[in-house]
Amino acid sequence: MQKQETIYFAKSQTYEKRVGVNKSDRRYHMYAIGRTGVGKSTLFLNMMAQDLAYGNNFAIIDPHGDLAENILAHVPRNRINDVVYINPADTEFPIGMNMFGFVNETERHLVAANIISIFRKSWADSWGPRMGYLLHNAVLALLEIPNSTLLSLLQLLTNEKFRNSVVRRVNDPIVRHYWEAQFSQFPERQLGEITSPVLNKIGAYATNIYLRNMFGQVKTTVDFDEIINGKGVLVVNLSKGKIGEDAANLLGSFIVANLQMAAMRRASIPEDERRDFYLYVDEFQNFTTESFANILAEARKYRLNLILAHQYLGQLDTVVRDVVLANVGTTIMFRMGPDDAEIFRKEFSEEWPPSNLVGLNPYEVYYKLMKDGCVEQPRDGITLMPNSIHYENSNIDKIILVSRKKYGWPRNKLQIKI
Missing domain, CATH: 3.40.50.300 (P-loop containing nucleotide triphosphate hydrolases)
Known part of the structure; x- marks a missing residue:
């Protein structure tokens, strides 16, 4: 039997020999x-x-x-x-490092779940069902759009023209329904209440030059x-x-x-x-x-x-x-x-x-x-x-x-x- 490589990490004080773990x-x-x-x-x-x-x-x-x-x-x-x-x-x-880079359709929901989990952990103090629902639909929408980045979230939530261009290209019927039949129907005041917490968080990332330089790249x-x-x-x-x-x-x-x-x-x-x-x-x-x-x-x-x-x-x-x-x-x-x-x-x-x-x-x-x-x-x-x-x-x-x-x-x- 071929001997496995061993990574040694300590010396036993009892037995005076190296201690390691094999592969x-x-x-x-x-x-x-x-x-x-x-x-x-x-x-x-x-x-x-x-x-x-x-x-x-x-x-x-x-x-x-x-x-x-x-x-x-x-x-x-x-x-x-x-x-x-x-x-x-x-x-x-x-x-x-593009969170929203090209993703196979079969992996899209798994990638979205990972992104949402990261946000949920990062924003635990302010996380709620409404924020999670908004982000879930935003992430799934952008994953369908080529060249989207983390910074595209800002545009999606603040720029109606950009948002409409995204929604038109979304194939997932549930995600598209959210943007066409739910998000678009919110009164302006309520819309601000819904989007402001997300915009504040993403905006903080966007103003961090280190994150912007990496997450803002398309590839x-x-x-x-x-x-x-x-x-x-x-x-x-x-x-x-x-x-x-x-x-x-x-x-x-x-x-x-x-x-x-x-x-x-x-x-x-x-x-x-x-x-x-x-x-x-x-x-x-x-x-x-x-x-x-x-x-x-x-x-x-x-x-x-x-x-x-x-x-x-x-x-x-x-x-x-x-x-x-x-x-x-x-x-x-x-x-x-x-x-x-x-x-x-x-x-x-x-x-x-x-x-x-x-x-x-x-x-x-x-x-x-x-x-x-x-x-x-x-x-x-x-x-x-x-x-x-x-x-x-x-x-x-x-x-x-x-x-x-x-x-x-x-x-x-x-x-x-x-």
Whole structure:
């Protein structure tokens, strides 16, 4: 039997040996939890550096930016062309991300549902049935119209001439009926009450130069299917300190949704021919919608293998928390607060009380390892530092240049469709 590649993440303090997860067991997903500054980013960096060395394809969604920049420094020369670097703060060569780009008719309702889920999560404080109904019909209408973008929503709701031209081309009878028989009949005052909340939200996106540069482009310049099915390495730098938290969450959610859909399109590929794809998501609670439970439960058969990290359980709603704890194979626990430690207490024997989890030093962990399809008893360890064999700072500029050339568009030539 051929030995499987193993990604090592810690050294066992009990057995004085490296601890890792093989390819088959990574398909059951991995989950890391712990307070800020305890070593979660180093854990990710070490694992991704090994994935690079193995020739694996993966994505990293980084809401802070440092991890994305650090992994670029670990990209060996022979993998420079595999990297797709998305950095919305790069306003000189913005990459196109069109929510309303060309969609097959068979996928249209699924795409619409994903877009609505992203909006619902982003606007949870002001979301209501009326807003959802309006957006559902607006999104479905624009998905039928070539060259629509997120910014087209503004026109659809404010420009009657544009709206009429869209409605005339809509083939879905239910969607068309909404615009012709319901929306058009609202008195002007009521119309304002209905559309204002949406216009305020979309308007905020439109005035954010980072989002406008990307979501305003007609063509999505990144091929998510190619990344997942080829040898792609997708590095997403969402530094919320530069582009804003709302913008980071919207863009990150959109990218995660696209990776999910690309994975699901593998249904036509025999399972044993599907290439493993590893999706690393830091602060994953910011990028997950209500469909996340389905991703975690079904992703394994599509070879979409998740590596998730966040700080504390209170960041997750009850449904997501229960799904994560029930479905991940390998769990890595860094220092955490007493409330979380009490919840995880049931994972340990009496000799490891919750106080151990509260008092861990940086890089110290307790882990439950998935090995050969079975979860082992918890053990303690220290996370490994990244292997620096491929650490070549000189490659960072080359990677950025290649991604700009292949996927970006010069700002002075960018034609935003408004």
